[in-house]
Amino acid sequence: MALIKCRECGHVMSDKAEKCPMCGCPTFPGNAGYPGGMNPSGSYPPPPYGGKPNKSQTWLYAIIGLLLAIIVAGGGYWWLTQSSKQKTGSAEGTSVAAADHVKPDAAEQPERMGTDEMQSEDLNGAEPVIEEVAPVEHQVDPKPVSSGDMMVFSGSIGPYPITMHLADPGNMSEGEFVGEYFYNERPNSVFSLMLTDLETINIHGSMRMVLKEYSPQGKHTGTFNGQYEGRGQFYSGNFTNSKGQHFYFELN
Numbered sequence: 001m002a003l004i005k006c007r008e009c010g011h012v013m014s015d016k017a018e019k020c021p022m023c024g025c026p027t028f029p030g031n032a033g034y035p036g037g038m039n040p041s042g043s044y045p046p047p048p049y050g051g052k053p054n055k056s057q058t059w060l061y062a063i064i065g066l067l068l069a070i071i072v073a074g075g076g077y078w079w080l081t082q083s084s085k086q087k088t089g090s091a092e093g094t095s096v097a098a099a100d101h102v103k104p105d106a107a108e109q110p111e112r113m114g115t116d117e118m119q120s121e122d123l124n125g126a127e128p129v130i131e132e133v134a135p136v137e138h139q140v141d142p143k144p145v146s147s148g149d150m151m152v153f154s155g156s157i158g159p160y161p162i163t164m165h166l167a168d169p170g171n172m173s174e175g176e177f178v179g180e181y182f183y184n185e186r187p188n189s190v191f192s193l194m195l196t197d198l199e200t201i202n203i204h205g206s207m208r209m210v211l212k213e214y215s216p217q218g219k220h221t222g223t224f225n226g227q228y229e230g231r232g233q234f235y236s237g238n239f240t241n242s243k244g245q246h247f248y249f250e251l252n
Contacts, residue, residue: 139218142177142192150179155251157239161185164193164251166235169207169228172198179211191215193224205230224249 003012004027006020019026153164164181172178172195179193197210211224226237226249236250 139220140194140214141218142214142216151233153233153235153251155236155249157249158247162249162251163187164235166193169198169209169230174198181213189216191221196223201227209235 002015004015005012006023006025006027008025009020009023011020011022013020013022013027015027017027150165150167153166154161155164156162161184162181163184164179166179174195174197176195177192178195180190181193182188182190191213193211193213195209196212197208199208200206201208207228207230209224209226209228212220213222213224215221220242222239222241224235224237224239226235228235234252236248239247239249241247
Protein backbone atom coordinates (compact mmCIF):
# COMPACT_ATOMS: atom_id res chain seq x y z
CA MET A 1 0.00 0.00 0.00
CA ALA A 2 1.31 3.43 -0.85
CA LEU A 3 0.36 6.87 0.42
CA ILE A 4 -0.83 9.59 -1.93
CA LYS A 5 -2.03 13.14 -1.50
CA CYS A 6 -5.54 14.26 -2.31
CA ARG A 7 -5.48 16.41 -5.44
CA GLU A 8 -7.99 18.80 -3.88
CA CYS A 9 -7.05 19.31 -0.23
CA GLY A 10 -3.58 17.68 -0.07
CA HIS A 11 -4.58 15.22 2.65
CA VAL A 12 -2.36 12.12 2.77
CA MET A 13 -4.31 8.91 2.29
CA SER A 14 -3.94 5.37 1.07
CA ASP A 15 -3.88 4.79 -2.65
CA LYS A 16 -6.51 2.12 -2.04
CA ALA A 17 -9.04 4.70 -0.83
CA GLU A 18 -11.87 5.43 -3.26
CA LYS A 19 -12.16 9.03 -2.06
CA CYS A 20 -10.48 11.47 0.27
CA PRO A 21 -11.66 11.03 3.88
CA MET A 22 -11.30 14.80 4.43
CA CYS A 23 -12.98 16.43 1.38
CA GLY A 24 -14.58 13.49 -0.36
CA CYS A 25 -12.76 14.01 -3.65
CA PRO A 26 -12.56 10.70 -5.54
CA THR A 27 -9.13 9.25 -6.24
CA PHE A 28 -7.90 8.61 -9.77
CA PRO A 29 -7.21 4.91 -10.38
CA GLY A 30 -4.21 5.53 -12.58
CA ASN A 31 -2.38 7.78 -10.10
CA ALA A 32 -1.41 5.15 -7.54
CA GLY A 33 2.18 5.68 -6.46
CA TYR A 34 2.43 9.27 -7.75
CA PRO A 35 2.80 11.91 -5.03
CA GLY A 36 -0.12 14.32 -4.80
CA GLY A 37 -2.34 12.23 -7.05
CA MET A 38 -0.66 13.61 -10.18
CA ASN A 39 0.72 11.81 -13.20
CA PRO A 40 4.40 12.13 -14.13
CA SER A 41 3.75 15.23 -16.24
CA GLY A 42 2.43 17.04 -13.17
CA SER A 43 -1.03 17.83 -14.69
CA TYR A 44 -4.48 16.93 -13.42
CA PRO A 45 -5.95 13.70 -14.68
CA PRO A 46 -8.11 14.19 -17.81
CA PRO A 47 -11.91 14.05 -17.65
CA PRO A 48 -14.08 12.17 -16.87
CA TYR A 49 -11.98 11.29 -13.79
CA GLY A 50 -11.57 14.88 -12.70
CA GLY A 51 -9.42 17.90 -13.31
CA LYS A 52 -10.11 21.21 -14.99
CA PRO A 53 -11.72 21.37 -18.45
CA ASN A 54 -9.56 22.68 -21.27
CA LYS A 55 -10.30 25.87 -23.26
CA SER A 56 -11.91 24.07 -26.19
CA GLN A 57 -14.44 22.50 -23.84
CA THR A 58 -15.20 25.89 -22.29
CA TRP A 59 -15.94 27.37 -25.71
CA LEU A 60 -18.07 24.35 -26.62
CA TYR A 61 -20.18 24.77 -23.49
CA ALA A 62 -20.57 28.49 -24.17
CA ILE A 63 -21.72 27.90 -27.77
CA ILE A 64 -24.19 25.21 -26.68
CA GLY A 65 -25.59 27.54 -24.01
CA LEU A 66 -25.95 30.38 -26.56
CA LEU A 67 -27.76 28.12 -29.02
CA LEU A 68 -30.13 26.93 -26.33
CA ALA A 69 -30.87 30.54 -25.34
CA ILE A 70 -31.62 31.47 -28.97
CA ILE A 71 -33.93 28.47 -29.39
CA VAL A 72 -35.82 29.29 -26.19
CA ALA A 73 -36.15 32.97 -27.13
CA GLY A 74 -37.33 32.11 -30.67
CA GLY A 75 -39.86 29.62 -29.35
CA GLY A 76 -41.23 32.16 -26.90
CA TYR A 77 -41.58 34.82 -29.62
CA TRP A 78 -43.37 32.37 -31.95
CA TRP A 79 -45.78 31.35 -29.20
CA LEU A 80 -46.62 34.97 -28.36
CA THR A 81 -47.18 35.76 -32.06
CA GLN A 82 -49.51 32.80 -32.59
CA SER A 83 -51.44 33.60 -29.43
CA SER A 84 -51.92 37.20 -30.57
CA LYS A 85 -53.15 36.09 -34.01
CA GLN A 86 -55.63 33.67 -32.50
CA LYS A 87 -57.05 36.36 -30.23
CA THR A 88 -57.34 38.81 -33.14
CA GLY A 89 -59.04 36.22 -35.35
CA SER A 90 -61.45 35.30 -32.58
CA ALA A 91 -62.36 38.95 -32.04
CA GLU A 92 -62.94 39.52 -35.77
CA GLY A 93 -65.06 36.37 -36.02
CA THR A 94 -67.19 37.55 -33.12
CA SER A 95 -67.65 40.96 -34.76
CA VAL A 96 -68.70 39.42 -38.08
CA ALA A 97 -71.09 37.02 -36.39
CA ALA A 98 -72.63 39.91 -34.48
CA ALA A 99 -72.94 41.97 -37.67
CA ASP A 100 -74.73 39.10 -39.41
CA HIS A 101 -77.48 39.24 -36.81
CA VAL A 102 -78.03 42.99 -37.10
CA LYS A 103 -81.05 43.88 -39.17
CA PRO A 104 -80.44 46.50 -41.87
CA ASP A 105 -81.65 49.97 -41.12
CA ALA A 106 -84.87 50.91 -42.81
CA ALA A 107 -83.05 53.52 -44.86
CA GLU A 108 -80.86 50.81 -46.37
CA GLN A 109 -83.73 48.62 -47.52
CA PRO A 110 -84.73 49.00 -51.18
CA GLU A 111 -87.63 51.29 -51.88
CA ARG A 112 -90.73 49.38 -52.92
CA MET A 113 -93.37 50.51 -55.28
CA GLY A 114 -96.89 49.44 -55.89
CA THR A 115 -95.99 47.43 -58.75
CA ASP A 116 -94.23 48.49 -55.83
CA GLU A 117 -95.16 45.77 -53.49
CA MET A 118 -96.20 43.22 -56.06
CA GLN A 119 -93.10 43.44 -58.24
CA SER A 120 -90.64 43.89 -55.39
CA GLU A 121 -91.63 40.62 -53.74
CA ASP A 122 -93.64 37.61 -54.82
CA LEU A 123 -97.12 36.86 -53.57
CA ASN A 124 -95.90 34.44 -50.91
CA GLY A 125 -93.41 36.84 -49.37
CA ALA A 126 -90.37 35.13 -50.91
CA GLU A 127 -87.24 36.84 -52.20
CA PRO A 128 -87.76 40.12 -54.10
CA VAL A 129 -88.27 39.67 -57.82
CA ILE A 130 -88.16 43.24 -59.08
CA GLU A 131 -86.89 46.19 -57.11
CA GLU A 132 -87.41 49.89 -57.62
CA VAL A 133 -84.19 51.88 -57.57
CA ALA A 134 -85.36 55.37 -58.43
CA PRO A 135 -88.39 56.90 -60.15
CA VAL A 136 -87.94 57.41 -63.88
CA GLU A 137 -89.96 60.58 -64.06
CA HIS A 138 -91.34 63.28 -61.81
CA GLN A 139 -94.39 62.57 -59.73
CA VAL A 140 -97.85 63.62 -60.90
CA ASP A 141 -101.27 63.81 -59.36
CA PRO A 142 -103.29 60.87 -60.73
CA LYS A 143 -106.39 62.16 -62.48
CA PRO A 144 -109.78 60.52 -62.59
CA VAL A 145 -110.27 57.91 -65.27
CA SER A 146 -112.02 59.12 -68.43
CA SER A 147 -115.78 58.83 -68.37
CA GLY A 148 -117.58 56.31 -70.50
CA ASP A 149 -117.95 52.58 -70.58
CA MET A 150 -114.94 50.76 -69.16
CA MET A 151 -113.62 47.50 -70.60
CA VAL A 152 -112.51 44.91 -68.06
CA PHE A 153 -109.37 42.90 -68.83
CA SER A 154 -107.91 40.03 -66.86
CA GLY A 155 -104.52 38.44 -67.31
CA SER A 156 -101.05 38.77 -65.86
CA ILE A 157 -97.76 40.64 -65.82
CA GLY A 158 -95.17 37.90 -65.79
CA PRO A 159 -96.32 35.54 -63.02
CA TYR A 160 -98.61 38.10 -61.31
CA PRO A 161 -102.38 37.99 -62.07
CA ILE A 162 -103.91 41.43 -62.57
CA THR A 163 -107.26 43.03 -63.45
CA MET A 164 -107.36 46.14 -65.65
CA HIS A 165 -110.19 48.59 -66.29
CA LEU A 166 -109.65 50.51 -69.51
CA ALA A 167 -111.67 53.11 -71.46
CA ASP A 168 -112.69 52.52 -75.06
CA PRO A 169 -109.68 53.45 -77.24
CA GLY A 170 -112.05 55.50 -79.42
CA ASN A 171 -112.57 57.85 -76.47
CA MET A 172 -108.92 58.14 -75.47
CA SER A 173 -106.62 61.14 -75.80
CA GLU A 174 -102.87 61.17 -75.28
CA GLY A 175 -101.77 62.61 -71.94
CA GLU A 176 -105.03 61.55 -70.33
CA PHE A 177 -105.61 59.00 -67.56
CA VAL A 178 -107.65 56.32 -69.29
CA GLY A 179 -107.80 53.45 -66.84
CA GLU A 180 -106.51 51.69 -63.78
CA TYR A 181 -105.46 48.22 -62.64
CA PHE A 182 -104.59 46.23 -59.55
CA TYR A 183 -102.89 42.98 -58.66
CA ASN A 184 -105.48 40.36 -57.76
CA GLU A 185 -103.77 39.53 -54.50
CA ARG A 186 -103.83 43.20 -53.48
CA PRO A 187 -106.97 44.79 -54.84
CA ASN A 188 -106.69 47.82 -52.53
CA SER A 189 -103.50 49.03 -54.24
CA VAL A 190 -104.76 50.61 -57.48
CA PHE A 191 -102.53 52.09 -60.19
CA SER A 192 -103.64 54.76 -62.63
CA LEU A 193 -102.93 54.45 -66.37
CA MET A 194 -102.02 57.39 -68.62
CA LEU A 195 -102.15 57.06 -72.41
CA THR A 196 -98.88 58.31 -73.94
CA ASP A 197 -99.07 56.84 -77.44
CA LEU A 198 -101.86 55.38 -79.58
CA GLU A 199 -101.19 54.40 -83.18
CA THR A 200 -103.48 52.52 -85.57
CA ILE A 201 -101.69 49.57 -87.16
CA ASN A 202 -104.27 48.21 -89.65
CA ILE A 203 -107.89 48.43 -90.77
CA HIS A 204 -108.88 45.57 -88.49
CA GLY A 205 -108.68 47.82 -85.48
CA SER A 206 -105.26 46.78 -84.23
CA MET A 207 -103.39 49.55 -82.44
CA ARG A 208 -100.04 50.05 -80.76
CA MET A 209 -100.91 51.41 -77.34
CA VAL A 210 -98.50 52.73 -74.70
CA LEU A 211 -99.76 53.23 -71.15
CA LYS A 212 -97.72 54.58 -68.26
CA GLU A 213 -98.68 53.47 -64.78
CA TYR A 214 -98.59 55.67 -61.70
CA SER A 215 -98.75 54.55 -58.09
CA PRO A 216 -101.37 55.95 -55.70
CA GLN A 217 -98.66 58.40 -54.59
CA GLY A 218 -98.27 59.68 -58.14
CA LYS A 219 -94.93 58.03 -58.92
CA HIS A 220 -94.27 56.62 -62.38
CA THR A 221 -93.54 52.94 -61.75
CA GLY A 222 -93.87 51.18 -65.10
CA THR A 223 -94.94 51.20 -68.77
CA PHE A 224 -97.22 48.93 -70.82
CA ASN A 225 -96.17 48.83 -74.48
CA GLY A 226 -98.11 46.43 -76.64
CA GLN A 227 -100.66 45.74 -79.32
CA TYR A 228 -104.36 46.19 -78.76
CA GLU A 229 -106.78 44.12 -80.84
CA GLY A 230 -110.01 46.10 -80.99
CA ARG A 231 -112.37 43.35 -82.07
CA GLY A 232 -111.25 40.76 -79.58
CA GLN A 233 -110.41 43.25 -76.86
CA PHE A 234 -106.99 41.64 -76.53
CA TYR A 235 -103.97 43.56 -75.26
CA SER A 236 -100.47 42.08 -74.97
CA GLY A 237 -96.84 43.14 -75.11
CA ASN A 238 -94.03 44.08 -72.75
CA PHE A 239 -94.22 45.72 -69.36
CA THR A 240 -91.10 47.64 -68.26
CA ASN A 241 -90.59 48.67 -64.66
CA SER A 242 -88.61 51.71 -63.54
CA LYS A 243 -85.47 49.59 -63.19
CA GLY A 244 -85.58 48.71 -66.87
CA GLN A 245 -86.62 45.08 -66.44
CA HIS A 246 -89.06 43.64 -68.99
CA PHE A 247 -91.99 41.28 -68.41
CA TYR A 248 -94.48 39.91 -70.89
CA PHE A 249 -98.09 40.84 -70.20
CA GLU A 250 -101.26 39.45 -71.70
CA LEU A 251 -104.81 40.66 -71.10
CA ASN A 252 -108.20 39.82 -72.62
